[in-house]
Amino acid sequence: MSQAQLSESKPRNKARPAGLILLIFVAFIALGMPDGLLGVGWPSIRISFNVPIDALGALLFTAMVGYLTSSFLSGELTRRLGLGCLLIVSCVLTGIGLIGYTIVPQWWMMVALGLAAGMGAGGIDSSLNAYVARHYGPGLMQWLHASYGVGITSGPLIMTAALTNFQNWRLGYLLVGAVQIVLAITFWITLPIWQQNNNASAESPAEPQKEVNLGQTLKRRRVWLSMLLFFFYVGSEVSMGTWVYSLLTEGRGVDPQLAGYFAGSYWFTFTIGRILAGLVTRKINIQSLVKVCIIAAILAGVILGLNLSTWVNLAAVAVIGFAFAPIFPGLISGTPGRVGQQHSNNTIGVQTAAGALGGTALTSLVGVLARTYGLEVVPSAMVAFLVCLLAGYIIFERKGAAAG
Known part of the structure; x- marks a missing residue:
């Protein structure tokens, strides 16, 4: 089988309102903003609540549970609510979680709010990925x-500014939480666009497609291997984004402001890519x-681990x-x-959902290893995760495209 056979089927790119595409992009901007805050903010957050470095795993776990729940239910929620309503609810949930972080006095309360933030993120992520994969290239x-x-x-730039100018990590979360609420209002105002799109889709003749339930899908070994790809990729991406700031400041003594720009450069080149x-x-x-790109990330991870300068x-x-930039959307x-x-x-x-699990489990594992062996374990762990990803990807490459 050739490489081209592993490429996605060309979706039927029907005419869609330009405003709808723009709103989909805005929704993903909103999805990304909270994720960029945690890596820079975590050293200050854990000092505020007087918790150890690996306590981050508890917050990641509750966010992951919320994310997994809404991801698994995203298809049914989209059918019942419509994509526009789902985005409104998801942004409100995320906003409640993030603003709640800034007012709770106890660590366990922040951990509990991670459930709401995770549910909001999962609803946006899964539904829009499925929509774009189905209708666009x-x-x-x-x-x-x-x-x-x-x-x-x-996210890192907002949090760096909040810490540098106001010495307050809560301000970063408050600002991004407010953005989520504003976006929810925007989606509510533009709800007729989403409803019009739903009606147009219903009136269009669909391609004949045999209905397959989730149980049938989960019986396929290819599906589980594909889930592993996402488990290791998202685990690598989130581990790097979460721990690189701590590695540089607490592990290598880099100035916190400069380290914030390091973290920002990771996401900046990620976006440009x-x-x-x-x-x-x-x-x-x-x-x-x-x-x-997987191979290039492995090589760069090795260089980061060498700490040359x-x-x-x-x-x-x-x-x-x-x-990292093209990997996740390419896998989708x-x-x-x-x-x-x-x-x-x-x-x-x-x-x-498997990606969310990997982002939580592997990032938490890195935290435990960092507490035991030191923060220099971060690049080594990321390289190990990426090697597993590459191995799984090569297995798919050799198997060729699936039938049906």
Whole structure:
């Protein structure tokens, strides 16, 4: 089987309102903003609540539970509520969680609010990924995730500004939480656009497609292997984004403001990479691009682990962000080729959930290892996760495209 056979089926790109596409991008900007806050804010947060470095795992766990729940239910929620209403509810939940972080006096209360924030994020992520994978090609999928990159790039910069100018991590979460509420209001005002799109979709003749339930999908070994790809990729991405600031400040003595810019450079090159990937996927096979980027991230992770100099570290962090950029949307777009078109919608939901599980479990594992062996374990752990990702990807490459 050739590489091209692993590429996604070309979705039928029916005419869609430009305003709808813009709102989808805005939703992913909102999705990314909270994720960029935690890595820079965590050293200050744990001092405020007087908790150890690996206590982060509790917050990640509750957020993951919320995310898993809404991800698995995203298809049913979209059918019942419509995509517009689901986005409104998701932004409100995220806003409640983030603003709640700023007012609770106890750590366990912040951990509990992670459930609401996670549910909001999962609702946005899974439903929009499935929508774009079904109706658009890999180029728009890359740009969708570039929008996420815009949001997550702003997170470290917002938190760095809050800590540098006001010495208050809560201000960063308050600002981003307010953005979520404003976006929920915006989606409510534009709700007729979403409803009009739902009606247009219902009136359009759908392609004949055998209905496959989630139980049937989960019986396929390819689906579980595909979930593992997301488990290791998201675990690598989130581990890097969460721990690089602590590695540089607490582990290597870098000035906190400069380290904040290091963290920002990771997400900045991440975003630029997705914008460029959206332009080149028409000329370069997306599956080949994904494999090359995994290898590049492994090499840059090795260089970061060597700690050659401050500026070499900065370059390595930036390269890792750039290499990570096309991987997640490329894996999403390639889902029909890996598991078959009939199973792709169900698989996208469970893949997203598996990614959330990897982001929580592997990032928490890195925290435990950092507490035991020191923060220098961060780049080594990330490289190990990426090697597992590469191995799984090569297995799919050799198996070829799935039937159906």
